[in-house]
Amino acid sequence: MKKSILITMALTAGMLASAHAFDVYQQVEALDNPVVDASGAFITPGNFTIRVGTFNFSANFTLNNAAIQANASNLAVLNGNFTDVFSFDGTEGDSASLGVNADFTAPGNFYAYLLTTNTTWQANATWNSTSARPMYAWIQRDSNFSEMGIFAATSLNFAGATDEITDATANLQIQESNNALQVVVGIDRTATANNDFQLVPEPSSALLILGGLAAVGLRRRRA
Amino acid sequence: MKLQRLNTISLLAAMGALCAIAHSASAQLPVSRPVGTVPVPIIGGGKFSGIGFCFTREPIGRVTVVNQTLSSGNTTINLAETLTGGSLARATNPTSVVLVTGDNRGRAFRVQSNSTTSVTVIGDTTSLVAADAKLELIPEWTFATLFGTGTNPSGLSSNSTAGNADIVYISDGTGLVKYFHNNTQWRRETGSPASANNTSLGGLNGGVFVLKRSAGNLTFGFSGAVRSGRQIVDIVGPALSIVSYTEPKGTTLGNSSLVPGLTSNSTAANADIVYLPYSNAVSDEGSLIQYFHNATNWRRVSGSPTNQNPLPIRPAGALMINKKAGSYLYSIREHFEP
Numbered sequence: 436m437k438k439s440i441l442i443t444m445a446l447t448a449g450m451l452a453s454a455h456a457f458d459v460y461q462q463v464e465a466l467d468n469p470v471v472d473a474s475g476a477f478i479t480p481g482n483f484t485i486r487v488g489t490f491n492f493s494a495n496f497t498l499n500n501a502a503i504q505a506n507a508s509n510l511a512v513l514n515g516n517f518t519d520v521f522s523f524d525g526t527e528g529d530s531a532s533l534g535v536n537a538d539f540t541a542p543g544n545f546y547a548y549l550l551t552t553n554t555t556w557q558a559n560a561t562w563n564s565t566s567a568r569p570m571y572a573w574i575q576r577d578s579n580f581s582e583m584g585i586f587a588a589t590s591l592n593f594a595g596a597t598d599e600i601t602d603a604t605a606n607l608q609i610q611e612s613n614n615a616l617q618v619v620v621g622i623d624r625t626a627t628a629n630n631d632f633q634l635v636p637e638p639s640s641a642l643l644i645l646g647g648l649a650a651v652g653l654r655r656r657r658a
Numbered sequence: 659m660k661l662q663r664l665n666t667i668s669l670l671a672a673m674g675a676l677c678a679i680a681h682s683a684s685a686q687l688p689v690s691r692p693v694g695t696v697p698v699p700i701i702g703g704g705k706f707s708g709i710g711f712c713f714t715r716e717p718i719g720r721v722t723v724v725n726q727t728l729s730s731g732n733t734t735i736n737l738a739e740t741l742t743g744g745s746l747a748r749a750t751n752p753t754s755v756v757l758v759t760g761d762n763r764g765r766a767f768r769v770q771s772n773s774t775t776s777v778t779v780i781g782d783t784t785s786l787v788a789a790d791a792k793l794e795l796i797p798e799w800t801f802a803t804l805f806g807t808g809t810n811p812s813g814l815s816s817n818s819t820a821g822n823a824d825i826v827y828i829s830d831g832t833g834l835v836k837y838f839h840n841n842t843q844w845r846r847e848t849g850s851p852a853s854a855n856n857t858s859l860g861g862l863n864g865g866v867f868v869l870k871r872s873a874g875n876l877t878f879g880f881s882g883a884v885r886s887g888r889q890i891v892d893i894v895g896p897a898l899s900i901v902s903y904t905e906p907k908g909t910t911l912g913n914s915s916l917v918p919g920l921t922s923n924s925t926a927a928n929a930d931i932v933y934l935p936y937s938n939a940v941s942d943e944g945s946l947i948q949y950f951h952n953a954t955n956w957r958r959v960s961g962s963p964t965n966q967n968p969l970p971i972r973p974a975g976a977l978m979i980n981k982k983a984g985s986y987l988y989s990i991r992e993h994f995e996p
Contacts (some may be wrong), residue, residue, distance in 0.1 A: 455704035455871055458945050462959035467924050529962055531939060538962075548960055581672070591927070599706075599946055600834065600898070600978070604960045606926055613925040 442580025451648060457558050457599040460606070461520060462548035463487050463572045467610040469629050470574065473636040475581050477543030478527030484575055485547065488519040488608075489568040490592070496569055496589065500619045502638040503585060507620050510580055517573065520565055520593065521549040524577070543631065553596035555602070566595035570607045571619070574634060584621030691716075694906060695881040696974040699815070702874040705944025706935040708976030710865045710902030711775070713882025718795040720758070727787045735767075735787050736776045746772040751819060752798040752858035753908030755779065759792040764888035764989070766862045798862055801826070801837065801844035802855040804880075811839055815861040820847045823871040827978075828860045829899035834867075834978075863891040865902040867935065880974050891988040893919070895930075895981030903975045904990050911949065911956040912967025919986035920979070922951040926959045933978035937961075938969055948980070 461623040470478050490513075492502035506512040523537040525545055530536060533555075537547030557563050569587050576582040582630065585607050609616060611623075611630055622633040693713070700707045722738040735755065746753045746769045754766045755777060765786060767779035787793075797803070804813040805826075816839040817823035823838035825847070836847040837854055844854040851857060859866055870876070903909065918930065923929035929950040937947045937958070943974040947967055948959035957968040971977065 457704070458942075462960045466963060506708060531941070534962075540963075546963055548962075563902065588927070603946070604948055606960050608925050608927070610922060610924060613927065615805060615925075 437570055456552040456554050459553055459594055459596040460548050462603045462606040465609040466544050469631045471631045471633050473634050475476035480539045481606050482577055484522055484524050484572040486519055486522045488517055489565045490571055491516045511647050518565055523547045556596040565593045567592050570605055572607055582634050582636055585619040587617045588615040675742050678803045692884040692886045698878040698880050700870055700876040700878050701870055702870045702872055704871050706946050708935055710976035712904050712906040712974050713715055715797040716883055720795050721833055723787055723789055723791040728784050732784050734776050734778050740774050741772050743774045750856055754796050754798055754862045755793040758794050762786045764852040764890040768861050773977040790924050794915055798858040800856050800858055809841055813876040816841045824871055831899050834898055863902050865900045879983045893981050893986040893988050894981055895985050896983050898980045900976055900978050903971045906973055908973040908975055910972050911969045917951045919988055922953040924952045926950050930982055931980040937946035
């Protein structure tokens with residue numbers, strides 16, 4: 436998948452070599468606060484995939500997020516309404532070259548960016564369609580896709596690559612100081628020592644657990 | 659060759675400007691003033707380069723403030739010397755006055771117009787210009803005086819179509835404006851002025867970013883009068899602007915003292931952004947790279963988030979700054995400061 440992206444980029448760059456090209460960065464990072472899995476352990480490279488793209492339920496950011504939450508237990512629906520731009524698992528490394536660069540800098544901390552040129556970005560119909568659309572980071576455990584977290588930020592769209600000065604960089608920073616951050620699916624655990632962001636188990640499982648606890652409560656009350 | 663032409667232009671302009679002060683003892687300047695030259699690389703092939711004004715044009719002279727009215731909103735500075743009325747009109751001879759005495763020495767005000775006994779400046783001077791303060795009158799860099807006016811000025815490509823010409827970005831206080839040389843003269847890409855040879859390049863502490871679309875690199879020989887004493891750069895906000903690092907030797911981001919005047923924040927969206935046309939990677943030469951101070955150190959907005967404190971602000975460097983709120987009077991570190 437990554438190889439095909441690189442080939443496409445190389446071909447496009449060749450076709451548009453005479454145009455004025457500039458670098459475009461689409462970035463996601465969690466550097467100040469770690470991300471932990473549903474059990475509270477730091478996510479690690481090679482075990483989780485972080486998909487960066489956009490959800491297409493609604494053009495309205497709030498309604499889009501509401502639809503994601505409403506369908507959080509239905510992976511098929513979520514996948515059907517998601518446009519992938521790039522993904523990484525932290526093993527890519529950062530060579531600052533065209534394509535995906537990513538690195539886990541500390542337990543639970545990572546950054547990744549897709550480096551393209553404006554001409555490459557605009558020539559890619561899928562990518563270009565996400566311009567001016569909200570950037571989402573969808574983190575999933577490789578062995579259980581239902582364990583996940585979804586993050587976005589108010590007013591943060593993919594860079595459209597239309598202007599080198601104003602539209603060449605987008606960075607979704609998953610951290611407490613980002614007041615625009617939206618934890619669409621997951622838990623912002625401000626009370627923990629790490630002030631971390633936690634993935635949640637499969638919502639259906641969570642509902643079962645809640646249901647089970649409720650049943651226990653009822654039985655106790657009846658007893 | 660180019661340097662000789664620039665010096666000639668500057669000399670002629672200075673001679674003309676000197677006539678602005680009709681008679682004045684304090685208009686005398688030292689017979690010998692330090693001048694300097696810095697070679698500034700201009701990268702070609704659709705790349706950006708910055709030119710910061712570490713030199714000025716030849717100053718016109720010094721004047722003394724008298725009978726200053728310290729009232730709110732005052733923009734008029736009364737002078738002991740007699741000027742030629744209208745000689746400092748912004749449209750034809752853009753000039754600034756710089757305070758060289760007092761607590762606010764180093765601040766520059768852009769002259770809007772003048773009478774025989776006063777200058778009217780842009781900006782409120784109420785608490786800044788005291789009676790008996792000394793001011794220096796300095797012509798601002800214009801397209802004509804910095805680059806020249808002939809075809810392909812200073813090696814930049816002229817073209818009647820903006821999309822085919824090299825572009826010079828300057829700031830107008832609210833945002834960036836693009837200019838190009840259309841084979842005949844400098845002009846604004848859109849809007850007025852269509853004739854911009856005498857347009858100021860953002861004042862004494864402004865600067866330019868050049869987008870050289872044409873292939874091939876240039877070395878721009880930037881020469882002028884060496885600035886002396888404290889320099890205070892007005893970074894306006896909220897706005898995207900271009901300012902100069904006025905100390906010729908440059909500095910580093912870490913030593914720049916840009917913070918706390920610029921807002922630090924660990925989230926780039928909440929911090930002020932500094933654009934430089936390079937990074938510590940050779941492959942980024944000529945690319946606009948964004949930096950912000952994350953309350954601990956300088957880092958890139960995107961790409962590897964490593965500590966960028968050692969990154970140089972190069973000699974004759976220009977800074978493109980997105981100041982998101984408020985304004986900042988940025989006091990440049992003088993050459994004797996570490």
